Amino acid sequence: MIQERLQHDISSKVLTWFDKSGRKDLPWQQNINPYRVWVSEIMLQQTQVATVIPFFVRFMEQLPTVAALAQSHEDQVLHLWTGLGYYSRARNLHKTAKIVCADHGGKFPNTVDTLSELPGIGRSTAGAITSIAFKKPAAILDGNVKRVLARYHAIDGWPGQSAVSKSLWQFAEAHIPEKRVADYSQAMMDLGATLCTRSKPDCDHCPLQTDCLAHEQGQPQRYPGKKPKKALPIKTTQMLMIKNPRGEILLEKRPSSGIWGGLWVFPQQENGACPEHYLDKLAVKASTVNSWQSYRHTFSHYHLDITPIEITLSDSPKMLMENNQQLWYNIQQPAEVGLAAPIKKLLAKLSQAQ
Ligand code: SF4
Incomplete structure (x- = not known):
């Protein structure tokens, strides 16, 4: 069953939908380069697109290049981040900019493995930079894509568990198309953000509806499984x-x-x-x-x-x-x-x- 579903070609449907209905006017979709993709991906972690837009625009106005970020003072970076939360993201951004300038001649590495060695860059962010900025095949699995894949394949369990994460990555890798990898990455994130939303998935307008197992079961919101709750001290x-x-x-x-x-x-x-x-x-x-x-x-x-x-x-x-x-x-x-x-x-x- 898994083998059979690994071969499902979802990319052509998702790309057709993206061409017609996907967002293409977001600030980080203009003047695409590895720096802009990286900063947007870090800002978008656990933060919605509408919140990120003004922060991203202001950040790019003041620190338009990786060299400008590397030379800036940490106070300036944290000031530009004030209100976005999860400040370790901003500190890691600053650290990574310095490493890119000192060790890579100011150019981002173009492979998932080398990018993942940099502070704050996980496998999904590395995949986004590689596919969107360098147009090389690489899987992404941010929160939006996890939700789409967990529902489409009806994968039970919380994605923080290693077995669940492993299956999601397997599917994410298997679905990478041969062409248009940059558009495909953006399309999957956009589909998760605009149609396959957390609480109100709009299955009627979704290009994946005919083969989506969660939709077939009539309970898309059941996926992905929730993190087990612990009482906080x-x-x-x-x-x-x-x-x-x-x-x-x-x-x-x-x-x-x-x-x-x-x-x-x-x-x-x-x-x-x-x-x-x-x-x-x-x-x-x-x-x-x-x-x-x-x-x-x-x-x-x-x-x-x-x-x-x-x-x-x-x-x-x-x-x-x-x-x-x-x-x-x-x-x-x-x-x-x-x-x-x-x-x-x-x-x-x-x-x-x-
Ligand atoms: S059919 Fe519904 S649940 Fe399935 S991927 Fe599309 S929006 Fe999500």
Whole structure:
């Protein structure tokens, strides 16, 4: 049965559909080169097309080439990424640009194996760059393509399990056409994003309807299987929103690895600790201390219950900048630095209150 379905030619149907109805005006489908394909693929991981478009356009305006990205400051890259989340993607992008310039003469390697050795480039992203930018046969298996293939072949189980992933890759490889590999990769991603959507697949307009097993079973949403749920642990923290008499807010830079790596955040301390404790380090006193309502921010692997505390200082501290790891952030004229999502939200609230 698997052998029989491996030989199904879905590519001609998908390409015919793409020619007629697929999107061809997305920003990364213009002036195609490996750099643009790579940046778009990384941005599109776990993020929808409509969200990515303005981020991609702004990124390309400021950092139009791999050399420009390699020479940029990490703060600029994280600033351009602020709001997209999963910041390790941006840090890896920066690292990889430096490697491409230092070790590959500024040109992207053109094979899946060599591309996959670069930070943040997995097998599917390597396949997208190879097929779309270099027009060489290579399979892709991003979230959209996984969904289409899991449904078309009715593959049970969560794609994070190695047996399920193995079958999906087998099918992805088997369906690569001999010609038009770049269009085929784009067509499969587009079909998953626009027709074979997570909750409302539009099977009536799908070119694969006649042979799709999930459609035949009448339950396309059953595929792909969901990740088994685990209860997430809960952590707590105080975020100190310290304002100097000029209304600027104290931010600190996180270490480059770990959660919010390289981003700028409010000073944090354990819940329940006295805010004055932190101020002693700056040798300043507070004129007002105001605790805000706690709220929950959820990461993929834990919940963080945040208690924001607004502190207004009576004087500016004399000494601050330790190794450029702290800054006074002016909300009206913001510095170009990367901000973690909860920090950005709290700064917006502070700005409204000012
Ligand atoms: S027929 Fe329906 S479930 Fe099957 S691939 Fe098309 S949209 Fe998805």
